[in-house]
Amino acid sequence: MSGGYQGKLAFIDLSRDKCRIENLNERDAKRFIGGKGLGLKILWDQTPAHLDPFDPTNPLIFVTGPLTGTLCPTSGRFAVCTKSPQTGIGLDSQVGGYFGPEIKKAGFDVIIIQGKSENPVYLFIDEGQTEIKDGMWLWGKSTSKTVKALREKHSDQKLRVASIGIAGENLVKYACINVDSHEQKQRGGQAGRGGAGAVMGSKNLKAVAVRGSKRVTYADERRFKDAVKVANKKISTDSFIPKRRNIGTPIWINPMSELGILPTKNFQHATFPLAEQISGERMKETIVRSNKSCFNCPIQCGKQSEVNYKGERIELEGPEYELLALMGSNCGIGSLAAVSKGALMVDELGLDGISSGNVIGFAMEAAEKGLISKAESKDLRFGNEDAFLKMIEKIAKREGIGDLLAEGVKKAAKTLGGGSERFAMEVKGMEMPGYEPRGSWGMALAYATSDRGACHQRVWTVRAETEGKLGDRFSTLGRARFVKEGQDERSAAYSLVVCDFAPLGVNDFVGMLNSATGFDLEEGEYLLAGERIWNLARMYAVREGISRKDDYMPKRLEEPLPDGPTKGKRISKVAFDSMLDEYYELRGWSREGIPTSSKLRELDLGRVL
DSSP: OOSSSOOEEEEEETTTTEEEEEEOOHHHHHHHOSHHHHHHHHHHHHOOTTOOTTSTTSOEEEEOOTTTTSSSTTOOOEEEEEEOTTTSSEEEEEEOSSHHHHHHHTTOSEEEEESOOSSOEEEEEETTEEEEEEOGGGTTOOHHHHHHHHHHHTTOTTOEEEEOOHHHHTTOTTBOEEESTTOSSBOOEEEOSSSHHHHHHHTTEEEEEEEOOOOOOOTTHHHHHHHHHHHHHHHHHOTTHHHHHHHOGGGGHHHHHHHTOSOBTTTTBSOOTTGGGGSHHHHHHHTEEEEEBOTTOSSOOEEEEEEEETTEEEEEEOOOHHHIIIIIGGGTOOOHHHHHHHHHHHHHHTBOHHHHHHHHHHHHHHHHTTSSOHHHHTSOOTTOHHHHHHHHHHHHHTOTHHHHHTTOHHHHHHHHOTTGGGGOOEETTEEOOSOOGGGSHHHHHHHHHOBTBSOSSSOOOHHHHHTTTTSSSSOOTTHHHHHHHHHHHHHHHHHHTOOTTOOOOHHHHHHHHHHHHOOOOOHHHHHHHHHHHHHHHHHHHHHTTOOGGGSOOOGGGGSOOOSSTTTTOOOOHHHHHHHHHHHHHHHTBOTTSOBOHHHHHHTTOTTTO
């Protein structure tokens, strides 16, 4: 490869205790870029239809992009790809921090882990050399203690570690993979959504530890550095970046509540009377001690916080907006200290905080409706901090009702019955994040059509809708095109891999991609690659039985909101179906949501599929 890539893939077989190294296929790199795209292509090739996600042959793929570990701002990211145990379809989870660049420093673009060890192990990668080591002594440890223990064992405080907590060990369907979870100044990250941590646990793999010193080269270093200068200037002069740096993602708590978009009490309401108490501004005033940054990121949106919760001194990163929304307002918790305690718990136990808050909010409503007994719920109700925190641990340990909740809200509702399916806030088995679609109609379509289940990161319509860029805020007009085009653009960006928060355009990304790798892609070709990647993800889902019936919105969204600035707002099935029909037409898919053969030929996917 001319530059950007290291040109190597490591295949690790835990069952046979073997590793083989292969060269990166240049054609695949050009067509699928890296990160999300290349990971999903490998996943397609490596898994037959209807494979159990916990089958040892399901690959766990750590995949970087051509801009990972480079001078490009926000280039500290990589993707984790696998078949999700939560949804049964393909999963790519984007992760920040420093682990991704370290994979490149070790000499690899991709690490593909298959098989299952007989006993707990960890994978140690040192300057391109791989070794599967005994991990029994790490089993049962929290994520931060795992990082600390491995750094001490290998006498290297800069060793980069991706690990699971006990939630992953116990195969909780939304267990995550934590990366460098106890850094004080440098940001860690989570492969948070979809249960990649459970796949890792099913392989008896506790951690992956990586170190290396190889540099990333560029096809045209001078032109690449010039493109980087332009990108850095755009970031430094963007008017919103100082707000991100000062407050971080929690800056959205107050605005979302004021606009009637903040999930409250399991999406029964969209505004939270105690929003100010868990807001980013309150965090800044009371608990934030310093900023944290991912590799080569000038934005520094991460926050190192210190909290006193009932006499216990807590240090943590965040909490971020999504956890404040899902574990705060969605559970009726108005205490910043309690939410911070919960945020630390899910990080240490290795749980996706979005799904955890959503599932617990669902359980609170189910308990209040008498669908969960008091003996099982332990007085679980909205606003009860103690019961909320205890339930996090019960889920991670699969104790009592926590065993059912560990399966996710879709299965929990099916098991509990009693009409609970109507207030199970999920799509394709993945719990909805922190934006109420009745206050932002485009998000209903974004959640329904997301390639990994309900997700706000594939495209975010909220700002465009509330700022009037799409016309009438409560309308279906223009939403389908906005969602489709946003999904394609983000698919390409998540394959580079770069951050959502970088205020950069397609021209910036294409310039850096071409000068790094030696490619000569036009902007249209780059966006076509994003569309190709999105359709590959869809075909993977179709292969697993996904169609229009699975592109739904939760039934609760058909009910009018009872109060707040969005009082009376609802999304009718007719309105939703009209958006979905238009979306399928724009995509070149059938009315059942299946990519047509002509669309696949147009995207040069025929030979892949």
